[in-house]
Amino acid sequence: xxxxxxxxxxxxxxRGQQVTLSCSPISGHRSVxxxxxTPGQGLQFLFExxxxxxxxxxxxxxxxxGRQFSNSRSEMNVSTLELGDSALYLCASSIRPQMAxxxxxxxxxxxxxxxx
Amino acid sequence: AQSVTxxxxxxxxxxxxLVLLRCNYSSSVPPYLFWYVQYPNQxxxxxxxxxxxxxxxxxxxxxxxxxxxxxxxxxxxxPSAHMxxxxxxxxxxxLSGGSNYKLTFGKGTLLTVNP
Numbered sequence: 001x002x003x004x005x006x007x008x009x010x011x012x013x014x015r016g017q018q019v020t021l022s023c024s025p026i027s028g029h030r031s032v033x034x035x036x037x038t039p040g041q042g043l044q045f046l047f048e049x050x051x052x053x054x055x056x057x058x059x060x061x062x063x064x065x066g067r068q069f070s071n072s073r074s075e076m077n078v079s080t081l082e083l084g085d086s087a088l089y090l091c092a093s094s095i096r097p098q099m100a101x102x103x104x105x106x107x108x109x110x111x112x113x114x115x116x
Numbered sequence: 117a118q119s120v121t122x123x124x125x126x127x128x129x130x131x132x133x134l135v136l137l138r139c140n141y142s143s144s145v146p147p148y149l150f151w152y153v154q155y156p157n158q159x160x161x162x163x164x165x166x167x168x169x170x171x172x173x174x175x176x177x178x179x180x181x182x183x184x185x186x187x188x189x190x191x192x193x194x195p196s197a198h199m200x201x202x203x204x205x206x207x208x209x210x211l212s213g214g215s216n217y218k219l220t221f222g223k224g225t226l227l228t229v230n231p
Contacts, residue, residue: 035221042224043160043224044221090159090160092159105162105219106159107152107161109159
């Protein structure tokens with residue numbers, strides 16, 4: 001069974017641009033969560049989607065948004081990029097929503113975003 | 117609010133030595149506790165988790181952790197380190213139940229294993 005797939009693996013953008021990251025969960029998994037990982041702040045929760053609905057959201061500005069499609073694939077968008085958005089963005093999938101069951105999360109390898 | 121503190125951002129041990137990675141949590145309600153491992157250029161992988169029941173939890177790759185409520189700790193141990201254990205380890209806490217679930221991670225401990 002294929003794992004969680006994130007594309008692209010690396011991205012370089014400039015300030016003010018926008019970016020879209022993609023995540024394909026494990027087959028059969030309907031929940032997708034996004035995390036931002038930086039050396040200073042560690043792992044911070046962005047949001048979780050289940051059945052195309054956002055179920056939970058972290059403390060990030062509105063420039064960070066996401067969506068989930070009917071096949072459970074998810075995209076994350078960051079508009080008006082800032083230097084501080086440089087980070088590894090990790091996607092994790094699970095069969096059921098985290099909030100209901102504390103499901104085990106399966107993580108992708110991440111997208112490394114550099115903002116210049 | 118829940119939080120996790122990992123003591124020591126970097127731990128170095130010799131191959132064959134005991135591994136001890138420390139994690140303390142803060143939660144107003146009984147927590148669920150997790151340890152995840154991240155190998156270079158990879159995502160996180162679950163090592164073990166505590167939900168309810170037995171306080172000593174065994175995970176993959178010979179790791180185990182003990183939930184100590186009185187000390188609000190969930191330290192990760194392994195009797196004998198292998199070179200392949202070199203990675204970054206993250207402790208995480210979540211509330212048991214509740215409508216505003218959020219898995220909160222510590223800032224990680226980088227484990228180095230010396231030959």
